[in-house]
Amino acid sequence: MSLAFDPRPRKTRPDRAPDDGWREFITPEGVDLRLRIGSYMERCAAFALDLAIMAVVLVGFSLVALVTLWSSPGDTGIQIIEIIWLLGFFLLRNFYLVIFEMRPGGATPGKRALGLRVVTRDGGRLTADAVFARNAMREIEFFLPAIFFLARGQGIDAALIGLGAIWSGVFLFFPLFNRDRLRLGDLAAGTMVVRTPKRVLAPDLSESSRASHRRASFTDAQLDAYGIKELQVLEQVLRSGERQAITEVARRIRRKIDWQGGLELSDRSFLSDYYTELRARLESRLLFGHRRADKFDRP
């Protein structure tokens, strides 16, 4: 029997499409909420913001303490302020992030500013121990590298510090080496950080078209020029309201559909009318089971 023969089927690695950061997230009701992973830079920015807030709080705190110190001579004053400062620094370093992530928002002020939040990887609820675990790991992910990078030494000490910096740098850059941008704390807590920006309900674009007086009408052939992808690009252009883009897109569509109606209709209302009619047509076909992905998807 040949040793090279392996009876088990080889696991082949499927060709992965480039990662767009979207992850399936299925609720118990069976609906996929589609979450996007927070990028490394977003998370760094959020943490930097939190650090800045901590620094500001600590400095403000110390200033208040100093002012009180001046106004109350004697030993006890100094001691009390010393105690408050020591404990304040400790609490801020270890519990500022924990307390905010344990609230219903699941995000520190820095994360909220960037539209990020912490979730558990299995979709369950975020427990206090998970939040504590993921933030305790920050000791070696941020504070340890910081200690090494700020340390100064001579000779053998310098070599040791250099090696330590490289070693602890592994923890710092750990999120860059996995798909879900998990840092060690996320690993230890079973969590991940996702983008959940708050959105407001934008007005329906087909509504604004109805309100306008003049209406352009299009033939079926003209409406068959595009599919869903182009419709949604058109929607984005209309919502952005950028003059130049609207003019350019209107020019292209007029040429593509061979528009004979002249230019008496403004670019915006022309696009808005075309959007409404195209959407009506694509949606009605959707109801009958024809989903036309883009303009190349000929029926």
Added chain:
Amino acid sequence: MAELHLKSHRFRAEREADWLRLERLLDRVERGGAAKLSRQELMDLPALYQQALSSLSVARSISLDLALVDYLESLCTRAYFIVYGVRSRLRERAADFFLRAWPAAVRSLWRETLVSASITALGAVCAYVLVQRDPSWFYAVVPQNLSEGRGPDATTAFLRSTLYAAPSARDALGVLAAFLFTHNAQVALFAFALGVACCLPTAALMVDNGGVLGAFLALFISRGLGLPAAGWLLIHGVTELFAVTLAGAAGFSVGWAVAFPGARGRLEAIGQAGRRGAVVMAGVVVMLIAAGLLEGFARQLIRQDAVRLAVAAVTALVWVLYFYLPRRGARS
């Protein structure tokens, strides 16, 4: 065109009010917690969430309005985390932590705790032997800021005085307690976090910690101050050493899961060990507060060796009974 001609538009018009109502409720919960909602609103929240979720499903299949689908996704995601993230009140959670979760987590780490304690003991014995043979080893083991003049060069009278000294103004009780607590808690958190690197750095920290203890004991015993030094160390040391040992144990359990995840996936194993370790660590912080108070206050106020040793024995007994005494319902 008087009537609504797009089905997706009609769909939206019929449900929009409910979505906006859900959004307002979410805003309030995210800002101030669920306590601010009335009973009726609390009852409505899950129903509105379900409705929004089914709207999302429908919108995905019939509507080509990208902004609408995006909005519903964001709305449902926010609602999901609030509806499924409901937790008990702080007081209930604290009670559960002290009565059940913490002792249970500590008990389940008994192997790691034994390992961690043995490594600390090993460090202590090594340092003791080294310093006894050649006192200059003391400087290699004990960092300068911890020894504060205590060393092989100091006179016996000075060493004795450090054991019973009244606190100076600088080392006033409260400040000392706060400093010791924050320092030790930071070391304990490091011991836990470093476990991720396959246990080794945590083991090194444990050896180091035991080494300081062994070196101090060797120095004081060589001057015939063994018993007083034991009282001086153990009155808070029982609590503090136990806490740091537990922190090491929590670190070891994470490191072990990294190296040998067993039948579970590695990610899952690390996650479980990490969360259990976090429960232990939250308790370790509480223990270190107690140790800081004992060190900062009790040690400075109690000057008799016998009383110091008695306090040490009582704290040891209390911790062991609290963690390891079998209790009803612990099986579940």
